[in-house]
Amino acid sequence: MAKNGPVMDESRQVAFDSGAAEARRLFAALSEKTGDPPGITRIAYGDGERIAFELAAEAAQAWGAAIDHDPAGNQFITLPGSDRERCMLIGSHMDTVAHGGNFDGAAGVVLGLAVQAALVAEDRKPPFDLRVVCLRAEESCWFPHSYIGSKTALGRLDPTVLDDVRRSDSGRSLAEHMREEGFDPAAVSEGRCLIDAARVVAYLEPHIEQGPVLVSEDIPVGLVGAIRGSFRYRQARCLGQYAHSGATPSGMRHDAVVAAADLIVAVQALWAELESAGHDLAITFGQVGTDPAQHSFSKVAGEVGFCLDVRSQSEDTLGLVAGRIDTLAAEIGSRHGVRFDLGPISGSDPAPMSKAMLDMMERVAGRIGLATRTMTSGAGHDAATFAHAGIPSGMVFIRNDNGSHNPEEHMDMADFDRALALFLGLMDEPAEAWAAIASAEGT
Numbered sequence: 013m014a015k016n017g018p019v020m021d022e023s024r025q026v027a028f029d030s031g032a033a034e035a036r037r038l039f040a041a042l043s044e045k046t047g048d049p050p051g052i053t054r055i056a057y058g059d060g061e062r063i064a065f066e067l068a069a070e071a072a073q074a075w076g077a078a079i080d081h082d083p084a085g086n087q088f089i090t091l092p093g094s095d096r097e098r099c100m101l102i103g104s105h106m107d108t109v110a111h112g113g114n115f116d117g118a119a120g121v122v123l124g125l126a127v128q129a130a131l132v133a134e135d136r137k138p139p140f141d142l143r144v145v146c147l148r149a150e151e152s153c154w155f156p157h158s159y160i161g162s163k164t165a166l167g168r169l170d171p172t173v174l175d176d177v178r179r180s181d182s183g184r185s186l187a188e189h190m191r192e193e194g195f196d197p198a199a200v201s202e203g204r205c206l207i208d209a210a211r212v213v214a215y216l217e218p219h220i221e222q223g224p225v226l227v228s229e230d231i232p233v234g235l236v237g238a239i240r241g242s243f244r245y246r247q248a249r250c251l252g253q254y255a256h257s258g259a260t261p262s263g264m265r266h267d268a269v270v271a272a273a274d275l276i277v278a279v280q281a282l283w284a285e286l287e288s289a290g291h292d293l294a295i296t297f298g299q300v301g302t303d304p305a306q307h308s309f310s311k312v313a314g315e316v317g318f319c320l321d322v323r324s325q326s327e328d329t330l331g332l333v334a335g336r337i338d339t340l341a342a343e344i345g346s347r348h349g350v351r352f353d354l355g356p357i358s359g360s361d362p363a364p365m366s367k368a369m370l371d372m373m374e375r376v377a378g379r380i381g382l383a384t385r386t387m388t389s390g391a392g393h394d395a396a397t398f399a400h401a402g403i404p405s406g407m408v409f410i411r412n413d414n415g416s417h418n419p420e421e422h423m424d425m426a427d428f429d430r431a432l433a434l435f436l437g438l439m440d441e442p443a444e445a446w447a448a449i450a451s452a453e454g455t
């Protein structure tokens with residue numbers, strides 16, 4: 013077998029091959045039908061997403077899976093299990109950013125369908141109903157809100173989000189787009205959904221890695237321990253005073269550029285300090301700029317606008333950093349005679365994945381000879397919504413080159429196959445082992 017595993021027993025090979033073939037067929041159909049050069053576009057509640065949902069449903073009709081939609085249009089493809097009272101979910105979103113890649117999101121759904129195809133080919137039932145979940149609208153580029161699909165799937169969407177408009181093209185509201193696609197925003201606002209969290213043994217989300225870690229370490233599959241939470245200041249400002257560059261002595265300046273630069277350097281040092289003390293943390297000043305309407309070559313800058321993005325898997329660390337940034341802003345502001353206005357704060361809570369689920373995945377990877385590493389997800393995913401709803405959740409990252417949200421995104425099908433082998437190995441775990449995951453979560 014190829015480098016980095018897995019080792020498979022021969023009786024499983026035929027079933028595995030039909031799952032792998034189904035995946036290749038689906039990826040090719042998705043690429044052909046939702047291609048939008050350069051890359052792929054599947055607009056949330058638009059053509060591309062609808063086509064992707066239809067392709068997934070058509071594929072599963074070949075093996076007689078049941079297909080349901082909740083009031084928000086999330087799609088559930090169910091293969092009956094030995095125990096029909098409970099279910100396991102494998103899924104992800106099917107929308108993309110504009111001119112993105114074919115794998116971000118869709119790989120999770122395709123992998124779930126490949127597992128179903130393999131089980132059917134082997135005439136084997138999963139331990140519980142296996143529901144592949146196709147989620148809507150995960151990418152926040154369409155409607156200014158993340159995880160709309162997973163929130164509606166769990167009856168947890170704040171109803172005011174239904175009024176958010178798709179600024180990227182139509183200018184019409186989420187509710188209108190839902191209705192247009194044949195779904196029921198009124199039921200969504202009442203929290204009606206198809207998932208009964210108490211019946212769900214686990215939610216598993218396979219997803220391409222969006223960073224360079226697996227490629228650089230030559231490891232095909234990552235097992236996610238936690239999804240980082242965040243806080244963001246998207247409209248922060250440093251307010252000083254515009255002045256003539258030649259006529260204003262250094263001691264009399266209120267230079268917003270110098271003060272903002274000081275803050276950036278101090279926050280970078282804070283990151284280094286906390287990271288060396290063992291904190292999980294990532295801090296980014298993604299946008300920094302003077303005001304083009306007022307700035308000039310020969311002017312001391314009176315204002316700098318900036319964005320600050322802080323992520324960690326620990327709520328305590330996020331709280332600690334927010335406090336330290338406030339202190340630094342006050343100190344640096346008074347030293348330079350400027351004022352920092354950090355503006356509104358937004359963000360998300362960290363989501364630890366199920367430790368028991370992670371242990372099971374490590375055990376199965378060891379059994380099939382698959383090289384993995386545990387890692388933290390710096391990007392947000394639907395799995396965070398499931399974890400916040402109290403459902404034991406796990407994420408598997410598949411090695412992927414060139415990041416994501418671009419046409420160059422690149423997953424080797426050999427790595428997809430390795431993840432498929434891991435999931436088929438999980439289906440071999442006895443019902444008691446799965447039940448233990450649910451009870452571990454309750455402790």
Ligand SMILES: [Zn+2]
Nearest residue numbers: 116117150219
């Ligand atoms: Zn994604």
